[in-house]
Each structure stands twice: as structure tokens, then as C-alpha cells.
Amino acid sequence: MRAAPVSGERTAALAQCGALDALDVLEAESIHIIREVVAEFERPVLLFSGGKDSVVVLHLAAKAFWPGKVPFPVLHVDTGHNFPEVLAFRDDTVARLGLRLEVASVQDYLDDGRLQERPDGTRNPLQTLPLLDAIAAGRHDAVFGGARRDEDKARAKERIISLRDEFGQWDPRNQRPELWSLYNGRHTPGQHVRAFPISNWTELDVWRYIEREGIELPPLYYAHEREVFRRDGMWRAVGEVSQPLQSETVERRVVRYRTVGDMSCTGAVESEASDVTAVVAEVARTTVTERGATRADDRLSEAAMEDRKKDGYF
Structure with a gap:
């Protein structure tokens, strides 16, 4: 430190x-x-x-x-x-x-x-x-x-x-x-x-700062392959509390998470950023905040x- x-x-x-x-x-x-x-x-x-x-x-x-x-x-x-x-x-x-x-x-x-x-x-x-x-x-x-x-x-x-x-x-x-x-x-x-x-x-x-300080994070923040399905314009993870509807197709995609809230309302983004340096470069290019891009609970209303x-x- x-x-x-x-x-x-x-x-x-x-x-x-x-x-x-x-x-x-x-x-x-x-x-x-x-x-x-x-x-x-x-x-x-x-x-x-x-x-x-x-x-x-x-x-x-x-x-x-x-x-x-x-x-x-x-x-x-x-x-x-x-x-x-x-x-x-x-x-x-x-x-x-x-x-x-x-x-x-x-x-x-x-x-x-x-x-x-x-x-x-x-x-x-x-x-x-x-x-x-x-x-x-x-x-x-x-x-x-x-x-x-x-x-x-x-x-x-x-x-x-x-x-x-x-x-x-x-x-x-x-x-x-x-x-x-x-x-x-x-x-x-x-x-x-x-x-x-x-x-x-x-x-x-x-x-x-995470890159400079060498701070450890949950592995979900970095690119990994997992089963996901598309809903509300976001990739949702398949899990016990997050199941696709009959009309939704399960796919295997390389994704990462920009935020890690409730599994049933947090979406992943497609990404090849598998380390912190790549994530920094990816975030520098983005124009949408992490909550706006990946949190369904914030889309319930404009003032949610x-x-x-x-x-x-x-």
C-alpha cells in the first residue's frame, strides 16, 4: 500500500x-x-x-x-x-x-x-x-x-x-x-x-485508480464467457433468479459487468476487456454511464x- x-x-x-x-x-x-x-x-x-x-x-x-x-x-x-x-x-x-x-x-x-x-x-x-x-x-x-x-x-x-x-x-x-x-x-x-x-x-x-493501486475486484468485471439472454436491450445472465422467457434465446457470449447489483436486473456488456488496462481503455471510449447501460431498475421511470x-x- x-x-x-x-x-x-x-x-x-x-x-x-x-x-x-x-x-x-x-x-x-x-x-x-x-x-x-x-x-x-x-x-x-x-x-x-x-x-x-x-x-x-x-x-x-x-x-x-x-x-x-x-x-x-x-x-x-x-x-x-x-x-x-x-x-x-x-x-x-x-x-x-x-x-x-x-x-x-x-x-x-x-x-x-x-x-x-x-x-x-x-x-x-x-x-x-x-x-x-x-x-x-x-x-x-x-x-x-x-x-x-x-x-x-x-x-x-x-x-x-x-x-x-x-x-x-x-x-x-x-x-x-x-x-x-x-x-x-x-x-x-x-x-x-x-x-x-x-x-x-x-x-x-x-x-x-484501480489500475494504479492494483485493487482486486470480483472477476465479473472482466471479460468472461457465460450463458446470457437478451432482454430490454441488455444481456442478462442465466441463473437461479434470472431465467429466460420462452421467447428468449440463451446464447454463450463473452461479456463483462460494469456494475454488479441484483442479478435479476443487472445486464452485462459484450467486451473483450479481460484485464484492468483494457477496461480503462474501454471505459474511456464509452458515452453511456454504467447504470444507464446495465441497470433495468433505473429504467422503471425517468425519476426511478x-x-x-x-x-x-x-
């Missing part, structure tokens, strides 16, 4: 002098945010799904407190429709870093009737209630996430430190200013904040993400 970068007032000055490149500046900003949140809040937690963005945030947190351990647990909202490779990667990462893993299970809520299965079989929109209950049960007053502004119009509206009310809800009309990178974490009992350390990063920034965020989703 590289030494922790400079942060604070020196970052801008060093960047202007050419002593830091763009990734150094982004890294310094993110580590500054993580340290500020840990200093100000009592019980932070990091949402960790095993996806690339949460992996990068966890890597940044490890650098922020190196040589000590990450001083907060990680939380995964398990839909029950996750890719097995991602769950295995999550568990290996938690064990390697000696982290405490908290799991909120959507399946538990379905089993006891607190939630009902959707007609389309997608469980991503069902994550909100288990997430909010897990935040309340853990008394977490700050929740780190890997959301980025370039992913979606709703996330572009989000502040780096974003207040959630007593019901875990977000009001896009009531955003706090963050002039001069000053972050307002004030909240009353029952409220909490969501903190987004890589909010200012792009998908290409994330992949360039914003509606879920208002209810308490990330």
Missing part, C-alpha cells in the same frame, strides 16, 4: 504546482472526507456490496487509517439475488482486512411478510426498508456510500455530506451548501447523514433513482 497522501490546504497548492496528478487530488479529497466523518460522528458504517465503487471507498478508508485498521464496520444489504462471485469476494475482503460485517437480508423481510416480492422479480427497490432498519439497529449516525455524481441525474444533485431525516428520507430541495469544501454534519437525534467520498470521481477515474433516494435508498 502506498503511503497516505497529503490532504488539507496543501492539496490545492501542490496540484497547482504540478506536484499532484488528478488521481492524487481526488484521493486526497476522499481521504479528507473519510477522516472528517470519522472525527465528527460516533458510529459510522460503510455500505459494502463488493462492487467496484464500494471497494474503492474501502481501499481509501484503509489508506486513511493505515497502519491501523478501518475503525468502522461494513454493511451489506443482501437482496438474495446477488452474484455468487460477488458474495465470495465480499467475505474474502472482510476476512482479509479484519472487518466486522453487518448484513441486512431482504429475504428475511419477505419471509416474515414485511415486504412482498415484486411482479417483475427485481429486488433492488426492496432494499430501502432493510437498509433503514439496519442503520437504526446499529445506531449509525453516518453511512459511507460509493455513489458518484456522474452515475445518475438524482445522484448529481447529492451533496457529499447529505442529511437524512428521522425517517431516513432525502429532500433534494433542502440541500446544505458545501462552499470551500466545508461539510455540515449537524443533525438531531434520529437523523443521520450519508457521506459520499468519491462523489466527484467519474467511472474512468475509478478504473484508473430519485424516487428511491427520497424514500431512503442510496
Whole structure:
């Protein structure tokens, strides 16, 4: 692991002098945010799904407190429709870093009737209630996430430190200013904040940083051959919770995933990018965000993400 970068007032000055490149500046900003949140809040937690963005945030947190351990647990909202490779990667990462893993299970809520299965079989929109209950049960007053502004119009509206009310809800009309990178974490009992350390990063920034730092990811992010079928303009993987209709043809294709959410709503893209250098080159050429290209749950309506965020989703 590289030494922790400079942060604070020196970052801008060093960047202007050419002593830091763009990734150094982004890294310094993110580590500054993580340290500020840990200093100000009592019980932070990091949402960790095993996806690339949460992996990068966890890597940044490890650098922020190196040589000590990450001083907060990680939380995964398990839909029950996750890719097995991602769950295995999550568990290996938690064990390697000696982290405490908290799991909120959507399946538990379905089993006891607190939630009902959707007609389309997608469980991503069902994550909100288990997430909010897990935040309340853990008394977490700050929740780190890997959301980025370039992913979606709703996330572009989000502040780096974003207040959630007593019901875990977000009001896009009531955003706090963050002039001069000053972050307002004030909240009353029952409220909490969501903190987004890589909010200012792009998908290409994330992949360039993964390449530079040698960060491991689930193998789904790289080109591999698997059985898929075409639906809604996307290649869906064949699996226990993702089965083709009678009118849909199963094919073997070389694909990779740009995002690894709920298996029943996440599509793959055809790709020959089998290593991180090839992925960086591929992402540099793309003109569609990963969520727009591969997430069916974001196509439910034009405001699908914003509606879920208002209810308490990330």
C-alpha cells in the first residue's frame, strides 16, 4: 500500500504546482472526507456490496487509517439475488482486512411478510426498508456510500455530506451548501447523514485508480464467457433468479459487468476487456454511464433513482 497522501490546504497548492496528478487530488479529497466523518460522528458504517465503487471507498478508508485498521464496520444489504462471485469476494475482503460485517437480508423481510416480492422479480427497490432498519439497529449516525455524481441525474444533485431525516428520507430541495469544501454534519437525534467520498470521481477515474493501486475486484468485471439472454436491450445472465422467457434465446457470449447489483436486473456488456488496462481503455471510449447501460431498475421511470433516494435508498 502506498503511503497516505497529503490532504488539507496543501492539496490545492501542490496540484497547482504540478506536484499532484488528478488521481492524487481526488484521493486526497476522499481521504479528507473519510477522516472528517470519522472525527465528527460516533458510529459510522460503510455500505459494502463488493462492487467496484464500494471497494474503492474501502481501499481509501484503509489508506486513511493505515497502519491501523478501518475503525468502522461494513454493511451489506443482501437482496438474495446477488452474484455468487460477488458474495465470495465480499467475505474474502472482510476476512482479509479484519472487518466486522453487518448484513441486512431482504429475504428475511419477505419471509416474515414485511415486504412482498415484486411482479417483475427485481429486488433492488426492496432494499430501502432493510437498509433503514439496519442503520437504526446499529445506531449509525453516518453511512459511507460509493455513489458518484456522474452515475445518475438524482445522484448529481447529492451533496457529499447529505442529511437524512428521522425517517431516513432525502429532500433534494433542502440541500446544505458545501462552499470551500466545508461539510455540515449537524443533525438531531434520529437523523443521520450519508457521506459520499468519491462523489466527484467519474467511472474512468475509478478504473484508473484501480489500475494504479492494483485493487482486486470480483472477476465479473472482466471479460468472461457465460450463458446470457437478451432482454430490454441488455444481456442478462442465466441463473437461479434470472431465467429466460420462452421467447428468449440463451446464447454463450463473452461479456463483462460494469456494475454488479441484483442479478435479476443487472445486464452485462459484450467486451473483450479481460484485464484492468483494457477496461480503462474501454471505459474511456464509452458515452453511456454504467447504470444507464446495465441497470433495468433505473429504467422503471425517468425519476426511478430519485424516487428511491427520497424514500431512503442510496
